[in-house]
Structure formats: C-alpha cells, structure tokens
Amino acid sequence: MPISNIIVKRLDAFKEKIMITLSGKPSGPVSVSVFSPAVGERLLLGKYEVEAEDSKLIIGRSVTGRDGAFLRYETPFEGPVFVSYVEPEFDYGYPEGLSKKGLQISDPVDAEVLGVKHTAINVAITDVMKKTPSDSTEPFEFDGHTYYVDMSEIRSYDERFREFTKRGILVNLILLCGKHWRQYVPEEMKPILLHPDYNDEGTLSAFNTVTDEGVRWYQAFVTYLAKRYGDPASTVGRIYGMIISNEVQSQWIWGNAGEKTCAEFAKHYTMAMRLAWVAASSVSSAIRIYASLDHFWGRAMDPSKPTRFYGALELLSEIRKLAKSEGDFYYNIAHHPYPQDLSMPDFWNDTTATDDDDTMRITFKNLEVLARFIYKEENLFEGRRRRIILSEQGFNSKWTPESEILQATAYGRAYRKVMEIPEIDSFILHAHRDNAEEFGLNLGVWRRKKDSNEIDAPKPIYYLMKAIDTVDDTGHFVWQRF
16 A cells, blocks of 8 residues: 555554554555654654554554653654553543532632632642752652652642542642742753743743753653542542643743744643643543633734734644644643633623634633634544633622622622533632732632731622532532522
C-alpha cells in the first residue's frame, strides 16, 4: 500500500507500550522518530524501524529511557504525533450527582455547613519543586531523574485537602508558575521553571514548555501531585481537576510568555495542558484538565496589544487546531463569568454580553453562548462534549443592606442559569470572606469590618447559598427554586 494512502489514526499509551494505529498496513518496516515534547527544541531521543502488526506499530513505552506517553512521534505518514489515550493506574469515574455548589474556601467547617461540594486551590511549581535537597525536602524519582519536593508546602496542602475530602468537597488544583508566589524562586531555578520569554511585568509566568529541562520539571511536578492526590487509597486527600495557569487569554498578566501572537502562545499553552493531561491520566481516569479563561470572549481585554491579550474564542480555536492536528486529548474549560463591571453584581444589565457567538464577553447573562460553543461538532472530543467548571467568579457588595440584597439576588439568578446547562459541573464562588486587599471589592459571603480584614457577620448571600440546594435520601441534590 503506498505511503500516500496511509494515515496515522491515533496513538495510545498503555502501561508498557505505545501503540500507533494506522489506516492501513505498510509493505515494510516503518521509520518512527521519537522527540522531546519541548516546543522550542527539536531533541531527537531515538529512531526505530518498526514492523506493522495488523496496521499497528508497537514501541516500548520506556524504550528511549523516558516515559513515552509524554513524547512526540514522527512517521512518514501524516496524522497525530502525541498520544490521545493513556491507560490509568487507577480507573474510576468523576463523581456524579453532586450539587454544583462551590466556594473558594477559608473555613472547611463552615463550607460543610453551607453544603459546598467543590473548591479550587492554587499550587505553584515554584513553591513545590526544589533543585537541591534540604531538611524540608523529599526526593521524587521520576523518568530517570531525582527531583526534590518542598514537604513544608506539601503538608500544608495535605492538611487542607484531607479536610475537604473528609467533608465530601471535590478539590480542583490551579497550577501556577510565579517568581514569588508564596516563596521567592532561587536564581538557579528561574531558567528551569519560568518561561524563557517571561517579562516580569506579569504577575505570573507561563510554564516552561520551551526547553527539554523545563518540560521534565513540569512533568515531574504534575505527576507528583497526581500520584499523591489521585490514588483512591490516599490518606492525604483527593483531587479531581487541574486548571492550567489562570485566565490565560490575558497572558501578559496571568501567564506571561512574553510578546506572542495568539497562535504562538497557543503552542506553549496547549503543550502545558497536554503534558498535564498525560501526567494526570497516567495516574487517574477521574482527574480532568482545564483551560482557564476570564470573561473576555470575542474580544481581548486590550485589543491594542494583540501580542499580550487575546479573546477566549480565538485562543480556544487555536488550541483546537493544534490538538486536532497533533493528537486530540481531553481538555475542558474553567471559565470566569464575572459581571461586566466587577463592582456591580447586576449581570443581567451587562451590555457587552450579548447572545452572539462572538460576543465581547461571556458573563452569567449569556452563559448559553459558552454552552453552544462546546456543543459544536468541531469542539467535541471523540464524539463527547467537553466539560465546564466556573472556577472563579463573585458578586460585589458595598456595606449597605441594598447592595447585599443585590449580591444575593445575583447569586441566585446566576445559580439558576448554571442549572440550565448540564455540562457545567461546578459553580465555585469567590469568595468565602471579604478581603480588604481585593481591589476595593467585597465578594465574600461573610462581611468584613470596614476598617480591617476582621470578619463581621454573614451577608444575605450566605443564607441563600446555604438553602439553594439540599440533598435527598439517595444522596443527590434537590434544586430549590426561589
């Protein structure tokens, strides 16, 4: 059969082998080249002549000395070059039938009283991964190298995740890279972990998917978290999602990779999602990977700076093209549908959130636009719809009874919108408590005192959140209509 009549249909990673499935059987051995996944390096790790077995090329998963599930494969045929399926160590499903009620939690006991079932927690690679051993680190052997993990950080997460899991709250990690998130990054680690083109105007850096060394550290980071919190027998808590960076179409601020067109940035971000998906999927079939998006959809936050800010619609389209051409994988969407004006909770009056597919913003007013996007055939993964979580959004109040009632009203109306879209798994409200350092906003369900961060009392939104759904005798939630 001529080469022109054969395509690579897909790549699968099983525990011991990589299987490349072709559309037909070639007449002789096929040359397979294996490369590092690094975006900026074409590093050849091995080249093999492989005989087809029933239109399949079989290669040992660790034949290069690296975990082949992460690597890029090239053959004489067109088609995907990364894996689209990874056999998990633990095969169990994402929890079904839960309330969608979520909160960025300050107090797990109070969250349980409120009936919260979802939360999201920041974890920075620059806080966790260390180059040299110390009294506070433990070694982590991965892919032929030894890495060091800061256990003072990890144990702080253990404590919280254990509490959340005990109380039936699903944890999503927000994976970040910052030069000084909780800790300052040692100079020796900056070229490894930070994106090589990072401009320190950015609050956060993109992950370093450019160099092979950066890729390996990132893979080790995500794999460590997946192993520690993805094992169903874990005694330190469980996770069910990993959100890659934060609001990345405003990358100059929240995931800085330097000046990049949308298509250029998408290459780096798609690789970060892909590698996280491989790492998580190798451990657990239940951990989902999400792209993080703010409410700008058809237009960027600052259209005058197209190499710094993009619309989510454009970025997701670039991600889709890359995924489809290089081997599709199961990524999902973590959207932040804040109101048009963050200081005003009345999203139903948002003028820039229209019903058009290319609307400027997606807020709670026009959330169905996001649903229509994932329903389109070109956005499906192997015939199924990608999932949505609303991982950060809130409603402001201003220390007046009227503003606090408006805040509660906005939450109730938003929750009703969420209930109308079955593909939305969680609505994680920001925040549990008002924060004096949050740009003058009071987004909490607990009011703070005007002159400090000291908590004063619960607001009306607190009582609405507590009552907005309940659990029946079968353990499933019952939506209460107000």
